[in-house]
Amino acid sequence: MSDAASAGDSIFIEIEMSDAVASDPELATKLQEVCPVSIFKATDSGPEIVVSQLDECVLCELCVEAAPQGGIEIIKKYG
Amino acid sequence: MRFFEFEARRIVEQAGIPVTSYGFCTTPDEAREAAAEIGGPTVVKSQVLTGGRMKAGGVKFADTPDEAAAHAEEILKLEINGHMPRGVLVDPKAEVKQEYYAGVVWDGTAKKPLMLFSDMGGIDIEQVAEEHPDHVGRGHISNLDPVFDFQAKEVIAATGVTGSQLNRATPILARLAELFRDGDMLLAEINPLAELTDGRFVALDAHMEMEDEATGRQAELLREKLGIAEDDTRDTYVPSEFERRVKAIDAADHRGVIQGKDHNFDGNLGLVIGAGGGSLTLTDAVRSQGGKPANYSEIGGNPSVAKACGLAKEVLQKDGVEKIAVMMSIVSNTRVDIVARGVIKACLELGRDPSEAIAVFRIPGAWEDEGARILDHYGVEYYDRSVSLWDAAGRAVEKVQGAS
Amino acid sequence: MSVLLTPETTFIVQGITGREAVNLTRECLDYGSRVVGGVTPGRKGREVHGVPVFDTVGQAVEHHGSQIDGSVVTVPPAFTKDAVIEALDNGIKLVVIVTERIPRGDVAEMVEYADRQGARIIGPNCLGLIAPGICKMGGIGGPAKDAEKAYEPGVVGVMSRSGGMTTEISSTLTAAGLGVSTAISIGGDAIIGSTYAELMPFFEADEQTEAIVIYSEPGGRMEAQLAEWVRENDSRLPIVAFMAGKFMDDEEMQGMSFGHAGTIVEGKEDSATEKIARLEEAGIRVVERIDEIPEAVREGVSK
Numbered sequence: 089m090s091d092a093a094s095a096g097d098s099i100f101i102e103i104e105m106s107d108a109v110a111s112d113p114e115l116a117t118k119l120q121e122v123c124p125v126s127i128f129k130a131t132d133s134g135p136e137i138v139v140s141q142l143d144e145c146v147l148c149e150l151c152v153e154a155a156p157q158g159g160i161e162i163i164k165k166y167g
Numbered sequence: 168m169r170f171f172e173f174e175a176r177r178i179v180e181q182a183g184i185p186v187t188s189y190g191f192c193t194t195p196d197e198a199r200e201a202a203a204e205i206g207g208p209t210v211v212k213s214q215v216l217t218g219g220r221m222k223a224g225g226v227k228f229a230d231t232p233d234e235a236a237a238h239a240e241e242i243l244k245l246e247i248n249g250h251m252p253r254g255v256l257v258d259p260k261a262e263v264k265q266e267y268y269a270g271v272v273w274d275g276t277a278k279k280p281l282m283l284f285s286d287m288g289g290i291d292i293e294q295v296a297e298e299h300p301d302h303v304g305r306g307h308i309s310n311l312d313p314v315f316d317f318q319a320k321e322v323i324a325a326t327g328v329t330g331s332q333l334n335r336a337t338p339i340l341a342r343l344a345e346l347f348r349d350g351d352m353l354l355a356e357i358n359p360l361a362e363l364t365d366g367r368f369v370a371l372d373a374h375m376e377m378e379d380e381a382t383g384r385q386a387e388l389l390r391e392k393l394g395i396a397e398d399d400t401r402d403t404y405v406p407s408e409f410e411r412r413v414k415a416i417d418a419a420d421h422r423g424v425i426q427g428k429d430h431n432f433d434g435n436l437g438l439v440i441g442a443g444g445g446s447l448t449l450t451d452a453v454r455s456q457g458g459k460p461a462n463y464s465e466i467g468g469n470p471s472v473a474k475a476c477g478l479a480k481e482v483l484q485k486d487g488v489e490k491i492a493v494m495m496s497i498v499s500n501t502r503v504d505i506v507a508r509g510v511i512k513a514c515l516e517l518g519r520d521p522s523e524a525i526a527v528f529r530i531p532g533a534w535e536d537e538g539a540r541i542l543d544h545y546g547v548e549y550y551d552r553s554v555s556l557w558d559a560a561g562r563a564v565e566k567v568q569g570a571s
Numbered sequence: 572m573s574v575l576l577t578p579e580t581t582f583i584v585q586g587i588t589g590r591e592a593v594n595l596t597r598e599c600l601d602y603g604s605r606v607v608g609g610v611t612p613g614r615k616g617r618e619v620h621g622v623p624v625f626d627t628v629g630q631a632v633e634h635h636g637s638q639i640d641g642s643v644v645t646v647p648p649a650f651t652k653d654a655v656i657e658a659l660d661n662g663i664k665l666v667v668i669v670t671e672r673i674p675r676g677d678v679a680e681m682v683e684y685a686d687r688q689g690a691r692i693i694g695p696n697c698l699g700l701i702a703p704g705i706c707k708m709g710g711i712g713g714p715a716k717d718a719e720k721a722y723e724p725g726v727v728g729v730m731s732r733s734g735g736m737t738t739e740i741s742s743t744l745t746a747a748g749l750g751v752s753t754a755i756s757i758g759g760d761a762i763i764g765s766t767y768a769e770l771m772p773f774f775e776a777d778e779q780t781e782a783i784v785i786y787s788e789p790g791g792r793m794e795a796q797l798a799e800w801v802r803e804n805d806s807r808l809p810i811v812a813f814m815a816g817k818f819m820d821d822e823e824m825q826g827m828s829f830g831h832a833g834t835i836v837e838g839k840e841d842s843a844t845e846k847i848a849r850l851e852e853a854g855i856r857v858v859e860r861i862d863e864i865p866e867a868v869r870e871g872v873s874k
Binding site for chain 3: 273275276278279280309310311348351353378380381383384404428430431441442443444445446447448450451452454455463465495496497498499500531532533552553555556557558
């Protein structure tokens with residue numbers, strides 16, 4: 089079994105947040121709202137990534153648009 | 168949804184069509200009581216949703232209530248074509264002078280209900296139509312206008328029936344047509360419709376089937392008038408383990424629709440294929456080129472990665488499956504990249520190498536470039552719309568046969 | 572020209588605020604179709620991609636200021652009949668019903684009502700129709716750029732019981748340089764508004780159309796009806812048919828439904844083998860593979 093599958097990590101999609109985004113509770117609520125596949129969970133300290141949902145990302149980039157420029161990056165692990 | 172005879176009788180009775188005074192019983196004691204109440208000779212009939220009950224011993228005549236109870240005891244234990252009876256119907260043994268047929272079915276070409284009548288009742292109407300076409304009367308009714316009695320009269324008169332028989336049968340066929348329309352039936356049939364020695368017309372046996380799509384709005388008839396429970400769907404089809412599991416995966420997530428069937432499929436090539444027409448076409452293409460499908464499937468409506476993954480995993484884990492073929496006609500709603508992710512994820516989670524487990528991937532259309540990138544990364548053989556469904560299926564067959 | 576659609580064709584979308592309807596509206600607008608309004612009761616005053624939403628069809632017609640030609644109906648099954656009759660009573664003559672799982676009594680009622688009004692219904696359970704380069708009415712072919720890729724203007728009229736296969740076949744015709752005059756997804760149910768035979772006269776009258784391709788499935792009498800039509804009418808159009816679902820001929824598959832609601836083999840008459848025989852008797856060329864269609868069309872046209 090591949091590492092990716094067994095570790096419970098995502099296989100296809102990774103999301104990177106800048107420190108500013110990661111510690112912004114207000115933005116967290118917004119991200120939770122805009123993401124159609126529930127990748128973001130709002131907490132008091134900022135957005136949390138729901139790892140089990142990452143591979144459902146539909147590449148709509150609504151999260152990228154909601155965040156300040158360069159604050160969120162969608163990484164395709166398949167290159 | 169099919170109805171038992173005792174329910175079909177209740178339906179025609181409520182539509183104002185005369186029936187004999189019958190009793191539905193689930194124990195021998197009830198049958199004895201019913202027979203005593205009727206008084207005189209009775210007939211005890213198995214209540215099963217299958218034909219051929221006469222031949223199988225599911226219909227017996229009794230002269231006394233005790234005899235009726237004894238027959239009921241036997242019939243209640245008698246399995247017919249794999250069906251256990253829901254109960255028995257105890258009916259007076261009618262003194263029949265003549266048997267007729269009255270029925271209503273859909274005519275898909277005319278897009279209207281079609282009334283049928285024959286003076287040769289008690290046998291299969293299709294047989295009568297073939298052997299004695301002049302003994303079958305036919306006539307459409309409108310979907311919008313009321314059913315007029317004269318329309319039924321014309322149908323009956325066409326078989327040569329006249330006199331008081333014509334006048335007695337006319338309202339029966341007209342009411343049957345109304346209940347067919349009002350009850351969203353696919354079939355409403357009285358066979359035989361009996362003319363008794365005293366001249367009365369009664370429905371001796373009735374067959375009814377309601378369209379599944381309409382059972383929701385027919386709740387009053389089904390629940391209140393017939394007392395049929397909501398989970399009593401009468402579906403005689405017993406799903407396989409694979410079919411149950413795919414259904415559960417589909418129900419767990421509202422995005423997209425997946426369906427899987429594997430009755431009478433037991434090959435080595437798993438099919439992760441999509442949309443109604445595409446799935447039919449691809450299954451034929453695999454079989455025509457010597458391939459042996461392990462299942463049939465339909466993916467539609469842009470499912471989530473998890474759902475596509477769930478279906479692919481079930482197919483990959485089916486006994487005898489060596490490889491899967493992921494193929495669809497050109498998609499416009501379902502996304503190529505999402506399906507690609509799903510099937511690759513399925514392979515990885517089962518510890519299989521996608522480039523080995525997936526014989527071919529042929530889905531052109533929405534997000535195909537993104538899909539191709541994913542498939543490339545995992546070395547999966549990918550085809551776009553320039554490769555036909557036939558050739559993609561052929562390639563899958565070639566690869567799975569090379570592997571075995 | 573084309574069949575049923577022109578560059579001037581105007582239509583509304585009933586149930587326009589639903590998720591699928593919003594997409595469909597976007598696709599049709601992008602393709603250049605004239606979507607002049609939408610109806611969702613209680614949502615008057617909103618807009619969907621710039622298309623004004625009304626409570627009633629009557630309001631949409633009044634706002635448009637003249638007759639509206641068509642409607643794409645996407646409302647849930649329990650409300651479809653009412654929506655369609657509302658459209659017909661407001662003078663709409665071409666109704667595409669996308670909705671699935673409508674009881675057939677309702678379908679038959681709508682069709683009879685439309686007949687009396689001299690209107691036409693396409694569907695239910697269909698993706699609509701497209702006249703390449705002219706108008707796309709419904710989700711057929713998907714987003715405008717995808718529809719353009721699969722459907723180029725040409726000489727073949729396509730009718731299909733499967734929405735997806737309409738695009739697969741049209742794409743094959745486009746790739747072969749034949750192109751499509753009009754493609755109609757006629758719907759997968761047992762009773763539909765317009766069958767092959769009922770649509771044939773429109774293609775017959777269309778100068779652009781030189782041949783017909785149909786996609787068929789087991790179940791129903793629609794193919795037999797087409798065979799009868801061909802025998803009774805001296806059509807100028809060669810017809811090529813593709814029949815899917817031959818595997819359903821196996822005895823074990825009897826009574827099981829695959830694909831669409833109408834696809835179920837209940838008697839000998841509605842099996843694939845029987846239908847192929849009927850079509851061939853009427854002189855219709857039946858091909859085994861989709862990729863054989865362009866060649867068969869060329870042979871038919873040159874005869």
